[in-house]
Amino acid sequence: MKKCLKALLSGSLPPESLADVCNSYDIIGDIAIIRSTALPRKFGENVAEAIIKTHRNVKTVLAQTSPVDGDFRLRGLAYIAGEKRTKTVHVESGCRFLVDVERCYFSPRLSYERKRIADQVMDDETVVNMFAGIGCFSILIATRLSTGRVYSIDINPTAVQFMRENIRINNVFGKIIPILGDSKDIIQARLCHLADRVLMPLPERALAYLPYAVRALKTSGGWLHYYDFERARSINPVEKVRVKMSEKLESLGVKFAVPFGRVVRSTGPNWCQVVLDICIKP
Numbered sequence: 001m002k003k004c005l006k007a008l009l010s011g012s013l014p015p016e017s018l019a020d021v022c023n024s025y026d027i028i029g030d031i032a033i034i035r036s037t038a039l040p041r042k043f044g045e046n047v048a049e050a051i052i053k054t055h056r057n058v059k060t061v062l063a064q065t066s067p068v069d070g071d072f073r074l075r076g077l078a079y080i081a082g083e084k085r086t087k088t089v090h091v092e093s094g095c096r097f098l099v100d101v102e103r104c105y106f107s108p109r110l111s112y113e114r115k116r117i118a119d120q121v122m123d124d125e126t127v128v129n130m131f132a133g134i135g136c137f138s139i140l141i142a143t144r145l146s147t148g149r150v151y152s153i154d155i156n157p158t159a160v161q162f163m164r165e166n167i168r169i170n171n172v173f174g175k176i177i178p179i180l181g182d183s184k185d186i187i188q189a190r191l192c193h194l195a196d197r198v199l200m201p202l203p204e205r206a207l208a209y210l211p212y213a214v215r216a217l218k219t220s221g222g223w224l225h226y227y228d229f230e231r232a233r234s235i236n237p238v239e240k241v242r243v244k245m246s247e248k249l250e251s252l253g254v255k256f257a258v259p260f261g262r263v264v265r266s267t268g269p270n271w272c273q274v275v276l277d278i279c280i281k282p
Contacts, residue, residue: 034080052081060086097136097166098166126151130202130213131199198223206226207248224277226278238262
């Protein structure tokens with residue numbers, strides 16, 4: 001995102017229409033996604049033209065028409081301009097991710113977080129990714145492993161199909177085990193006390209799935225990367241998430257420490273996403 005949309009469109013839209021423009025937009029591969037607004041259709045095309053001129057690689061502009069929602073974490077999208085498609089290849093940290101932005105969840109705004117987690121993983125670790133999507137966290141981690149393995153779980157069949165293809169594209173076959181299903185069921189059936197590290201990148205369900213994440217860890221302990229939502233205007237959103245998570249772990253009789261937490265990104269008006277790195281003790 002080189003410039004805010006309002007700056008790009010200043011002078012080309014009437015002031016009353018410019019007020020309806022949402023400043024932020026995402027670029028995934030060669031597809032740009034803007035927030036749906038009250039702008040008339042003709043001005044939506046002006047927005048698309050400004051983005052395409054600024055980002056020479058962008059071939060398609062879509063508008064997000066509904067929030068991310070449902071078990072598959074999907075959002076409504078409407079075609080605005082350019083090539084009429086929803087599939088693209090996104091390049092990040094030296095990896096290539098094939099994705100259909102209409103049928104799978106993907107956020108380019110998590111790129112720093114994906115690299116931050118991948119950089120912590122040791123060569124021989126076993127990792128369980130409870131909400132893997134198209135495999136971004138898992139693949140970045142796998143490129144750093146020599147003898148370790150990543151169990152990469154998602155409930156969306158389409159996302160798992162793309163995950164399998166991304167494993168092939170990035171040449172990490174054998175390091176990642178793609179699994180279709182609900183992670184709580186998969187862990188109870190196959191992955192109890194197996195992992196050195198568990199990823200929980202689904203803030204909507206992380207708290208409810210916390211007992212299963214602990215169950216996936218080895219009895220010697222390990223790491224949880226826990227994501228949650230909190231009001232951005234809270235005095236300390238990271239601390240509020242830590243308190244909520246701590247109450248849950250204490251109710252399970254789990255010993256733990258939280259050496260790191262941060263706000264990952266803004267997710268909407270007055271809301272933000274928080275991550276906690278949790279050390280689970282034996």
